[in-house]
Amino acid sequence: MSRTSGARIIAAIFVVVFLIVIFRNEESAGTALLPYLPVLPSQRLSKPSSLLQAWIQDRTVLSEKSWKKSVELRDQMAKQHPDNPKVPFFPTDFLRFPFTIWDFFPATWTCPHDIQRVGRLGDGGKWVCGMNIYEGLPAPTAMQENVEIREAPIKAQEGLVIYSFGINAESSFEAEMLERVPSARIWGYDFSVDAWGPQIAAAYRDRTFFKKVGLGKEDKHESSPPFWTLPSLMKENNHTYIDILKIDIEGSEYDALDTMMDAFDNTRSASGNSVLPIGQVMIELHLGDGVHFDSRDAGSNVDFERFRNWWERLERMGMRPVWMEINLFAVTLGNSKSDPRCTEYVWVNAKDERSVLWKL
Template sequence: MFRSSGGKIATVLVVAVFLILVLHNEESASTALLPYLPVLPKQSSSTSSIARLSWLRERIALSEKSWKKSVDLRDDMAKQHPDNPKIPFFPTDFLKYPYTIWDFFPATWTCPHDFQRVGRLGDGGKWVCGMSLYENVPAPTFPSTEIVETREVAAVPSDAGIVIYSFGINGESSFEAEMLERVPSARIWGYDFSVDGWGKQIPTTQRHRTFFEKIGLGDEDLHDASPPFYTLPTLMATNNHTYIDILKIDIEGSEYKALDTMMDAFEGIKSASGKSVLPIGQVMIELHLGDGINLDTRNAGGSVDFGRFKKWWERLEKMGMRPAWIEINLFAVTLGKEKSNPRCTEYVWVNARDENSVLWR
């Protein structure tokens, strides 16, 4: 009886200690029990501020090392293929060439903060690096809760709060709705020529923090066309924005030329180290491959093969963008044999060179 009671007491003590550790872990944001949710040390003094910065720099350095290794492996793997740079997106002889285009571009750069999914599960939801940091940005004063029809979005100064651009709405706005709910400082500019407005997920009470226009994102300004197209630099200038915290893009293949135009416009912006940097904190984007050989859609810019894709991707990397998350969209794979290859993939790019991002403050 004594041994049995002693065993029970020991078990209770072990469980109690475990619960105390878990609660302490949640309260102090320690990563001891949650290594997959790295959190910066608390900033309670100048000493901890230095430790915080040192911790962040170490994490970024590790991510850069991992990413650079994947770049070297990408180049080596491409050179080994006899058709380089015309490597098929999806191999016909998988035993001989056991990789698809997505294997050349893995998400090897680790976000040093929490990585959270925002919006619904499946198509429409997005992953956000450092979501908790966006949530902690103080909200500007919004003058009204009425639906705003002006481009200024409630006349709040353009540089206040978190600025989000969303291209490709398609009637599904769960991502935008949750960002508005969880990030008090967020304002969202949305564009889509195929729908008349936001999805029903955004309540009327939050519409004063949004702006929508029925236009498309393109590689040139075609304002009088039907439908009209605008470039990203033109939209930013029109909205009086010099910086975008979060850019969400799902424009069914038009992303290549549209982002080429964006990089052309911002190539002159330099970081403290003198390297080109985009004025964008992070990008959530769905990449499309068309039929796997050529991508011919309106505003897509014609043919896109492996060589073109690789050059486009590496130009983004040269401007500080790093692939931090990948999610292959398998929905099209289920639609039929003719679409059996996964031609659509979601990526999150984090700007590792950005000095204005909330992630690095």
């Protein structure tokens, strides 16, 4: 046998062994050939490796460090403006103060899982931290066996609990969540429409619940339109926890979440942290423009001091920004709202032991 032929045989054997190792590592879903590079948990996994858990914890520590640095910079930048704490949202002297309000609140806490866009592109779709985790959750038994609820009732807190406020006939986000997450059940609320948008297929309607009410600061159930607070809705539904909260209520989000924080201000996690019973929030924040075009435009009353105090209270209760997307819809229309006054944020509750995002 020539040296060339021998070398080819050795090379072929090496390739075969290499492929076998790859496939074995892929099937075991532990770590690949490089043990220091963990893989994300797949739906086939029953228990992710301890290495992956340690990696998630390390990333969480680094994210917290990055977020704390941004909080320090926020304070420094605000103090540089002579109008602090009433800093203008959009300073007119941009050469001296080159920032907008959104620069004070960047998304500096990194989601340790995948982050995917769910729903249509543009207005209506939302970014979700840990979509692969949600997809891997088992559905309650009644859902798996496709039996009537009255025969095998699903407990209130079973499955992935999602609340959606502000529907406006656009339910592409909810439709995709129902399709991709077998355990998802969604409660929707909007006083301006009569039902979900047409995007939700009939096959998934039994996992949705709709009520024509608004989300408010106070319970006004007999008013027209009626308003409910978030704690009252949770109590009515026998929920003690919301996995995903989606909010787009045209400026009323400040008062609504104030009430939520008031209700759970004394609630402590196992580690002693004051936390909200919410795993993740997709929210559009509205600033208004100083003129009440709509009676619901509560954001018109928000200034920098109010916004910052509200935001930092949420941070103290565990919320961290992992994604932001400035909504340029009003700017594009070319009307009087020339500044980007609406921004989509995604917050995760980094201090919450109940979140499925941290139960790997």
